[in-house]
Amino acid sequence: xxxxxxSKVTRTTRSFLARLWQMRRVLLLIIPYLIxxxxxxxxxxxxxxxxxxxxxxxxxxxxxSPDKEHWFGTTGNGADLFELSRLAMASSVSVAVxxxxxxxxxxxxxxxxxxFDGGKKRFEMLNAASRAGFLMPSMAVLVIFTGGSGGSLxxxxxxxxxxxxxxxCPVLTAWFDEGEGGFDVLASxxxxxxxxxxxxxxxxxxxxxxxxGVFAVLVPVVVLVEMALSFMGLxxxxxxxxxxxxYGQVLIIEAPWMAIYPGILASLVVMVLSLLGxxxxxxxxxxxxxxxx
Amino acid sequence: MALLxxxxxxxxxxxxxxxxxxxxxxxxxxxxxxxxxxVSWGGLVHDxxxxxLPVLGLCLSGVFLVGYNWGVLGAxxxxxxxxxxxxxxxxxxxxxxxxxxxxxxxxxSYFHWQRPGFANDVVVEEGPDLxxxxxxxxxxxxxxxxxxxxxxxxxxxxxxxxxxxxxxxGLFASGYSDEDxxxxxxxxxxxxxxxxxxxxxxxxxxxxLIFEYAFRYPGMGSLLVESVLLQNYGGIxxxxxxxxxxxxxxxxxxxxxxxxxxxDWTS
Numbered sequence: 222x223x224x225x226x227x228s229k230v231t232r233t234t235r236s237f238l239a240r241l242w243q244m245r246r247v248l249l250l251i252i253p254y255l256i257x258x259x260x261x262x263x264x265x266x267x268x269x270x271x272x273x274x275x276x277x278x279x280x281x282x283x284x285x286s287p288d289k290e291h292w293f294g295t296t297g298n299g300a301d302l303f304e305l306s307r308l309a310m311a312s313s314v315s316v317a318v319x320x321x322x323x324x325x326x327x328x329x330x331x332x333x334x335x336x337f338d339g340g341k342k343r344f345e346m347l348n349a350a351s352r353a354g355f356l357m358p359s360m361a362v363l364v365i366f367t368g369g370s371g372g373s374l375x376x377x378x379x380x381x382x383x384x385x386x387x388x389x390c391p392v393l394t395a396w397f398d399e400g401e402g403g404f405d406v407l408a409s410x411x412x413x414x415x416x417x418x419x420x421x422x423x424x425x426x427x428x429x430x431x432x433x434g435v436f437a438v439l440v441p442v443v444v445l446v447e448m449a450l451s452f453m454g455l456x457x458x459x460x461x462x463x464x465x466x467x468y469g470q471v472l473i474i475e476a477p478w479m480a481i482y483p484g485i486l487a488s489l490v491v492m493v494l495s496l497l498g499x500x501x502x503x504x505x506x507x508x509x510x511x512x513x514x
Numbered sequence: 515m516a517l518l519x520x521x522x523x524x525x526x527x528x529x530x531x532x533x534x535x536x537x538x539x540x541x542x543x544x545x546x547x548x549x550x551x552x553v554s555w556g557g558l559v560h561d562x563x564x565x566x567l568p569v570l571g572l573c574l575s576g577v578f579l580v581g582y583n584w585g586v587l588g589a590x591x592x593x594x595x596x597x598x599x600x601x602x603x604x605x606x607x608x609x610x611x612x613x614x615x616x617x618x619x620x621x622x623s624y625f626h627w628q629r630p631g632f633a634n635d636v637v638v639e640e641g642p643d644l645x646x647x648x649x650x651x652x653x654x655x656x657x658x659x660x661x662x663x664x665x666x667x668x669x670x671x672x673x674x675x676x677x678x679x680x681x682x683x684g685l686f687a688s689g690y691s692d693e694d695x696x697x698x699x700x701x702x703x704x705x706x707x708x709x710x711x712x713x714x715x716x717x718x719x720x721x722x723l724i725f726e727y728a729f730r731y732p733g734m735g736s737l738l739v740e741s742v743l744l745q746n747y748g749g750i751x752x753x754x755x756x757x758x759x760x761x762x763x764x765x766x767x768x769x770x771x772x773x774x775x776x777x778d779w780t781s
Binding site for chain 1: 605612667714725727
């Protein structure tokens with residue numbers, strides 16, 4: 222008669238496969254993300270490209286309207302606009318990913334300072350600050366901050382990080398409060414676990430899981446914000462779809478494609494990122510996040 | 515106070531300006547770049563505010579009428595995931611960069627209607643000024659798209675949460691009709707929560723007024739951007755205070771209404 226008890230390796234493998242099966246929706250969503258990011262960054266990063274130079278009109282402009290060879294047409298210097306738009310989108314997406322990651326990290330760090338306090342009014346100060354800050358539109362704050370500090374990419378990213386963190390803090394406090402009411406948390410208190418153990422092992426993992434959904438939803442929004450700032454010339458002389466549209470609108474009559482096509486590509490990329498973000502958010506049950514921008 | 519700190523931090527501490535916000539010399543008359551009519555700050559704010567109010571009026575009408583009505587409809591038809599379907603068009607439109615949309619309208623009107631497309635190109639001197647309403651609509655569309663999509667999902671979410679409560683099953687088991695349960699019980703009970711959502715989109719809507727700059731529309735949003743680019747504190751403070759005042763009034767009205775309906779309400 223054989224022993225029916227499974228070995229440790231089999232049990233671990235089975236539980237690992239079961240975990241993967243539970244996460245199948247999220248894992249499937251990683252594939253389109255990889256495809257999109259792979260395409261965007263396939264040409265490498267060229268941070269030295271200046272939109273002012275590529276949109277400069279020489280005495281005898283060599284621009285061509287869109288055709289089979291150049292889908293988006295060419296600039297006055299003969300540069301392919303499709304390739305430039307792709308580089309610009311890669312740059313905007315990079316800025317958004319960095320800003321959102323650091324913004325979420327900062328919000329979590331600030332909230333964690335108050336989480337270990339067991340009092341009911343522990344988040345009162347954070348929520349009061351949030352209520353006061355709610356009155357000032359985030360876009361206006363960003364315009365003043367980036368414009369006043371000289372209009373550089375570093376300042377734009379810093380501004381985005383602080384704005385995202387500021388508006389995410391009350392969301393995180395609500396999630397931590399929500400987590401405190403779970404049956405497992407009450408049972409943990411009854412069993413005599415310390416507050417630190419309960420927060421770290423019971424409440425925090427649930428919040429962290431939802432933060433992935435927040436990241437996925439916020440990235441396309443921040444891409445749009447970054448493009449709006451670069452359109453106004455507040456992120457420095459750097460290749461971005463916003464800056465390309467700003468330079469292109471000057472040439473509306475001579476070469477209208479210079480303003481039209483970068484915007485089409487930007488809209489498509491943002492649409493794909495938004496769709497993926499909603500799916501990730503739905504798969505992880507993140508819930509409706511209040512609009513920041 | 516926070517606004518002054520933000521300006522000081524941005525322009526003087528991080529930026530290279532030596533004009534501090536507390537110095538009287540930092541403020542002066544309206545520069546010619548902001549208005550060529552030689553008006554005072556009060557006159558400039560009045561002119562810009564008159565231009566912006568139609569845009570905000572259209573945005574708010576859209577958000578409240580479409581957002582609430584379609585949100586309720588989405589909850590009513592929740593079996594068909596109607597909230598997602600109804601908000602999809604607005605959410606898709608919100609993926610377009612707002613500044614690009616207004617530039618596209620300008621290009622289209624130049625090539626197809628043979629008239630300059632930006633808002634500052636043509637001034638109507640006689641007859642009804644339909645053109646200014648057209649310009650306001652162009653600016654209101656991208657500003658309200660994201661807000662309407664969010665409002666539909668939020669309103670529907672509140673109603674669906676109320677619908678999942680145990681008393682709804684009890685009412686259904688005791689023979690109440692679907693309409694009776696939804697409109698007479700669920701909707702009525704969730705009215706304070708629905709009203710509490712009304713101010714959530716206002717800061718984003720007000721912030722999106724900066725697209726006025728892209729459309730060369732002489733409103734409060736473009737006043738903010740132009741003042742920032744000119745490093746003019748007077749314009750920045752005037753436009754920011756106006757935006758904050760606008761949001762504050764809405765929050766106050768919402769709080770008073772919700773407290774009136776449900777005195778023990780906590781956000």
